[in-house]
Amino acid sequence: MEMHAHLIVFISRKIFLFIGSFVMFPRPFDYFSPKNLAEALELLQTLGADTKILAGGQSLIPALKLRTLSPKNVVDITGIKELSYIRKTENMLKIGALTTTGAIENDSEIAALLPILTETASEIADPLVRNLGTVGGDICHAAPANDFPAVMVALNASFTIASKGRTRTVQADSFFINKFKTALKPDEVLTEIQIPLKECEVGSAYRKVKKGSGGFAIAGAAAQVSVADDNAVSECRIAMTAVGPKPMRAPEAEKALVGKNPEAAVLNSIAKLAVEASEPVSDVTASAEYRRKVLGILVKDAVEASYKRAVMGCYEKS
Amino acid sequence: MKKVKTTFKVNGKPFELELEPRRLLVSVLREDLGLTGTHNACDSTNCGACTVLVDGKAVKSCTMFGVQANGKEILTIEGLAKDGDLHPLQKAFIEKQGLQCGFCTPGMIMTSYWMLSQNRDFSDEEIKRMLSGNLCRCTGYYGIVESVKYAKNLMSKKGGDIE
Numbered sequence: 282m283e284m285h286a287h288l289i290v291f292i293s294r295k296i297f298l299f300i301g302s303f304v305m306f307p308r309p310f311d312y313f314s315p316k317n318l319a320e321a322l323e324l325l326q327t328l329g330a331d332t333k334i335l336a337g338g339q340s341l342i343p344a345l346k347l348r349t350l351s352p353k354n355v356v357d358i359t360g361i362k363e364l365s366y367i368r369k370t371e372n373m374l375k376i377g378a379l380t381t382t383g384a385i386e387n388d389s390e391i392a393a394l395l396p397i398l399t400e401t402a403s404e405i406a407d408p409l410v411r412n413l414g415t416v417g418g419d420i421c422h423a424a425p426a427n428d429f430p431a432v433m434v435a436l437n438a439s440f441t442i443a444s445k446g447r448t449r450t451v452q453a454d455s456f457f458i459n460k461f462k463t464a465l466k467p468d469e470v471l472t473e474i475q476i477p478l479k480e481c482e483v484g485s486a487y488r489k490v491k492k493g494s495g496g497f498a499i500a501g502a503a504a505q506v507s508v509a510d511d512n513a514v515s516e517c518r519i520a521m522t523a524v525g526p527k528p529m530r531a532p533e534a535e536k537a538l539v540g541k542n543p544e545a546a547v548l549n550s551i552a553k554l555a556v557e558a559s560e561p562v563s564d565v566t567a568s569a570e571y572r573r574k575v576l577g578i579l580v581k582d583a584v585e586a587s588y589k590r591a592v593m594g595c596y597e598k599s
Numbered sequence: 600m601k602k603v604k605t606t607f608k609v610n611g612k613p614f615e616l617e618l619e620p621r622r623l624l625v626s627v628l629r630e631d632l633g634l635t636g637t638h639n640a641c642d643s644t645n646c647g648a649c650t651v652l653v654d655g656k657a658v659k660s661c662t663m664f665g666v667q668a669n670g671k672e673i674l675t676i677e678g679l680a681k682d683g684d685l686h687p688l689q690k691a692f693i694e695k696q697g698l699q700c701g702f703c704t705p706g707m708i709m710t711s712y713w714m715l716s717q718n719r720d721f722s723d724e725e726i727k728r729m730l731s732g733n734l735c736r737c738t739g740y741y742g743i744v745e746s747v748k749y750a751k752n753l754m755s756k757k758g759g760d761i762e
Binding site for chain 1 (some may be wrong): 600601603619620621622623625626639642643644645647650656657658659661662663664666667669710728729731732733
């Protein structure tokens with residue numbers, strides 16, 4: 282009996298040590314760390330399509346560890362300092378693609394100009410992830426639950442995309458194609474995000490519900506509202522997170538708001554139209570039905586907050 | 600798969616290693632350098648037990664490759680005590696019972712270190728938000744928040760310097 286007991290202890294210790302030493306790691310890949318953009322573009326052209334770009338790694342590295350992605354090459358662009366900046370010009374906010382979401386969260390100029398970016402960044406995962414995760418990575422990864430895609434669509438942002446010897450600009454609206462699929466070609470890098478800055482009469486907001494503090498979005502709604510002199514809505518853009526394969530616009534809801542003030546009845550009908558424009562699916566985070574319920578409330582909140590910001594913006598400046 | 604020469608500092612000490620690129624920083628710290636104070640728990644960017652400081656910022660070392668540490672300065676829990684004297688944060692976690700089983704503690708302390716190194720005041724709410732990337736399954740977090748506040752007090756008595 283005693284022998285047996287010793288044997289059991291011995292074996293369970295071995296098993297415990299074996300499991301304890303087991304960590305997840307990706308399949309082998311070749312690693313490149315270009316020091317500047319020119320070097321990165323050169324590399325991407327020579328390495329070919331079986332290559333992933335590591336921008337902050339907070340989505341890519343988990344995917345590599347789970348082996349849902351196993352590229353031959355990984356090009357680590359985190360060292361390219363020239364792609365990390367926040368610059369304001371007269372009518373444009375320019376954000377370098379490698380700016381961390383933490384840097385956006387803590388930027389006081391952004392908080393004053395476009396609080397929608399602050400509220401979006403500060404609800405992405407957790408502060409430790411935001412120290413590495415980048416806004417460009419969030420956009421290019423294009424997971425349906427990523428927040429910045431919908432926000433950029435609502436803000437009518439445009440993206441500068443570079444490949445060797447060439448740059449082009451793509452509107453956020455046509456950048457997102459499907460789940461994890463964007464207009465980026467394998468040899469291209471997103472370098473800059475440009476957000477048009479308008480006069481005081483525009484406001485924007487993002488509202489989302491997520492599962493737990495670091496969890497993915499169950500649903501999210503981004504809105505941008507412009508107001509005319511009589512404080513009625515003159516223009517509206519709504520884009521929604523995690524309720525479709527890509528950021529979903531709600532064109533009928535947008536039209537329905539124009540010329541009106543967002544009173545309760547108007548907001549209710551907009552929410553209904555927006556939910557009709559969504560295509561949520563059920564997954565481990567939430568059911569499609571629950572997503573629809575939450576989405577209506579989030580659209581209302583986002584539109585109302587955007588409208589208030591648009592009206593208050595003019596009030597504060599006059 | 601080529602190994603990559605990686606030069607970095609851990610707790611002030613320089614290292615030069617030939618690393619397989621797919622190895623995570625947490626494994627390099629634990630297995631190559633023997634610094635097992637940094638824990639690997641969920642291995643999926645959720646729990647924060649593997650938190651270390653890279654160039655002064657708290658990050659999850661299970662979600663960063665070892666080769667990415669090239670040219671960087673890393674601070675782990677082993678680097679906090681000076682000449683056998685515990686760091687105020689460590690003293691505070693003992694004093695205010697900021698731990699029970701202790702498994703999450705290295706991560707909790709490293710995130711708190713990053714927080715306090717920013718040299719500003721934090722409300723209870725902000726402390727909770729800053730620690731939202733670190734999970735503790737024992738304490739219910741009350742003791743941890745108290746510990747961070749107490750550490751801030753201890754440090755301001757010493758002149759407020761995080762070192």
